[in-house]
Amino acid sequence: MPLPTLRPLAGGILIALSTVATAQDARLAPIVVTATRSAQSPYDIPAAIDVVTTPEDGSLDVNLSERVQTIPGLVVRDRQNYAQDAQVSIRGFGARSTFGIRGVRLYTDGIPASMPDGQGQVSHFNLDSAERIEVLRGPFSALYGNASGGVVQVFTADGSDPPELRFGVAGGSNGNLRTSVNARGVDGPVDYNIDFTHFRTSGYRDHSAARRESGNAKIGWKLNEDAKLTLVLNALDVPDAQDPLGLTHAQFKADPRQVAAVADTYDTRKSVDQQQVGLIYDQRIDASNSLRVMSYYGQRGVTQYLSIPVATQVAQRGNSGGVVDLDNEYGGGDVRWTWRDTLAGRPFELAAGVAYDNQEQHRQGYENFVGNQLGVRGAKRRDEIDRVFDFDQYAQATWRVADDWTLMGGVRHSEVRFRSSDRYIAPGNPDDSGTVRYAATTPVFGVLWRATPWLHAYANWGRGFETPTFSELGYRADRGAGLAFDLKPSRSRNAEVGLKLRPSVRVEAGLALFRADSDDELAVATNLGGRTTYQNIARSRRQGIEASFNAELAHDVHLVAAYTRLQASFRTPFLTCVSAGCAAPDTPVQAGTRIPGVPRATGYAALKLGGEVGWQAGLDMNAMGATSANDLGTASAAGYALFGLSGGYVFDNGPWRVNTFARVDNLADRYVVGSVIVNDGNGRYDEPAPGRTFLVGVDVRWR
Template structure:
């Protein structure tokens, strides 16, 4: 840990992600005071927010990298890692939560336009979203259960591009792209805004042949966001989403297979067939509909209530079986903000609740070359989650902002297997848990602040963990619980921005993955972990933007993550692996970038990522390779006739032409850890937009 801390002292670090949407001026985009944080319902500037928060604007999501995907943008944030083992197969880790996720997004709570996307069973179909329809991402790192419920990793708040605005213009956009390995796509957006309404409709298509064998994908996505101001006190919103996604799963390789031919899919063995033979893939159709009602009682009290429903049709021909799953989810969330005291010691109270219910039917069949065969199991799973929360925030004398939050969390499951006789339902309820959070922030002048916080986290096992692909129900898996201590300093000094945070998270009953020879996984509680980390961002603006100057933005930035995560009291069979590094967490990640924009419309983005070696199994017997990735995007954006905007770009990824694995299968049986990422590849595209 010491050598990484010393190295960190000599690294430039950045806060590049704290930019406002692209329609703001360049000057505004570099002011911390202009970045409003919505997390914890404070709606305060980042400088006054006592939490580790990162913001990605539409520019970071849709301009910096050529391929429209969340993965590269998320990976520019310290403490955040996102994998894409094959196109469309997302895994998201915030401060080490990836250890539980062989695939999918777990132990991270995700909201879309204030609607919960994470269902009552703990799963999130994040790959159902098209990044081109997202205008902003806010990432809250660390336990946030005092306001958002179960989860020890963090919370992600996603926002669309439409919002009510009196001067919002009508707008239409069409875009197309093409790239290496059969990548192609189109996107169509139309937005209309009046004094009392804003509507956005977006359709996107993306497809790729993939770098590896059996890694083809396609996704069609249709999203709708509409907001109507009924009267000065009431606003009603409707959000809808439909996604049709297919991606093939090539499977993990051993090191020998990876070195011999990284593009191959998992081959057959004497025990199991290979991915190509079984036509392994994911077929996923997701529909989501939500309603939001905001009512402003007066200048001091307002309430936002949302209701939603979701349907997912999921099929997964796997090497050993064929899983068919249907998910139905319903739920709601209500939040009331009350400015209790306006003079003297301004105090705000936020309180509310969230409830979700999920009904899942899962049937496993034999897999005969991509077709379902004999029924193996017929299961029904019901999950319910509820959260009651309250948070008090006060502006104390001497520039101190105090926050105290508390929530009550309750989770229950019921599992029924109809393919066994007699039919028996197995309920599993967890004791309600109270999760407190306390934070103090002190402003030092107008441009610097420091904060410290104590928060608690709780994460019940997800449906895919208590009933994993191995097909058995595990009624003994316990929730994770932990306590996080954190301190940070952030600010802006002229052209220089900085954000430094240190934390220690002690996690109990850590959930980790195991696998059998076929590749099917199961999960166990692995004792405890002690997670220490340092996250840092700095940015320096090399020029001060002026209206007539050629260079409007020239900026260098870097984000650095240093971790020392260790197992405690952990017995793996007959071996004691206490003291080992936690699986899948790099001790050092450094992301460095350069941005430039000119008055003529030319722009450039350069991004380099360094990922240090990290253990691939709990015994620390296998480690990853060091990864160095270089990405560059060059483009030209120009406004024509005051209404038309043309944006053309070319982007190169993995320009160093490294052979590396973007997503490892942790604790994989037989050492099948490796999923090769594409070698050097290029993408080009054009966008044309008109306003009226």
């Protein structure tokens, strides 16, 4: 990052800090557990970690993107397509994913939402019952294993005392409607938080209607003063969410609300049904030792109707068809021991554990036609049992070697095994069974210096790795039999330095510089007949700067801002496919070409007026830099800045608390590309964001 870029940014932060008056009363500082696996202030951790809590100003509160705008380095794009999950990337990791989430580890209440191969989803995150979201970035993410370019973890709130009943409804443009009911409380040794949320939308674009029901329950039972058992249940139902697909840039310019014709022709859609249960046992053994045991099990069914042409399926005997039918069973556990005492007379903490995760997937494929009828389930074209599991061991230590210095380090050994058993063998479709094993040891180390009570400096370094997912192993680039077990895992070397500032109890800011160099980055090799194959790129780099600012400028006047500048590029040349019919990589990509899906910069700022009760108002700005859409760098989405306005009134009278709110987003009614479909084989890269939209709602609490 050039020095001239850094000076004005750092200077601006320091000037802003110096102009804010010192507060006279203290606020309760947040705590996080994701970085160290124990409750600590993020100000005392030598890593980039942020926490966001439940918003009080009212929102649709359905998509993760609504909650995390204030966290630098994290990009969550609402695709306006509920047949596909949100796009989530951290410092450029995970940006290549065209569906699902890769490269970023996801958790809810300590239970993985990412599968052992690194692919995950956030559709079952229930934000209505959540207390906070923690986001860990940088080298220490590697202590969570495979595909840990960063960690996003959602925590459900504990039961409240006195008990509360909550009801909410919000609706507005494009047929958006959210209704929710929540009960939380304490009854003797038991605390509970039970939530049900219904959401439906007509969709901003044609053929994009969806409905989603989610339920979440967290029930804790205090067995005695030293032991607690927590049960976490959640369920998700998304029936026949319409998939509008992407648009070419010409289609976007002509009418951003339209869909590609094939979406209507084949009635592209997706259904998801998921149930999951987790059990967590926490035991305090003595003053120094504690034990945590977690186990979980889940089922997830997915049926998706694609737009693969009939002619393609007929011509290719080995084609897996245009209907994907996945039945998943998954589960695992984590056992962790923690010791807190002193070492050489200084506070010391050590956590060590083992983790096991397993996924068994029955993958079937069918033709998306019967005779002349399109968009229906036809003859079977694929049938296989895919299994992937990991077995990891990890240890992490934190040692305050002096009043002003803390050392933190750890190591994780990960082993990931894939096995595929082909149950559909026919002429032109040979046996694709096979196995492969990946393993890596990822050390990390960091140091924190308390330069002054209001300024902490830190540095850290570590290694990470990311295996291909089963989706990326699905086909070989040479079109031969079997899965692409020749693909290598990507391995990275990550470094970070940063400052954390708290000049007063009402002001905090952060600044971080980071670099991640990766070997064997995964990128697209071919796109042919609905099949995408992958290859390894020798070297790539992600580097940049993050800044954040959060302050109460005056009584009931709050300013929050976040900024990220990111350079992500391939460092070695390679060949790729560009045209839809490309059967082998034939177009050169030059070294220095930007990694697609990664915006050059992102920014967010919000000015909020109002306290806990009475009138509320806010003005916010969300900015996204230009984003490359393909490996060649010949297609991109332009950058933009969108403004929103919010307001409302909060009544708090005895047992009742009523929050009325309204929002207007995209005030200028700009037409922009909200997200891109990386390396789409048909050149349909653009996913439009809505124009001006309106939202009104009310959330009621009864204590």
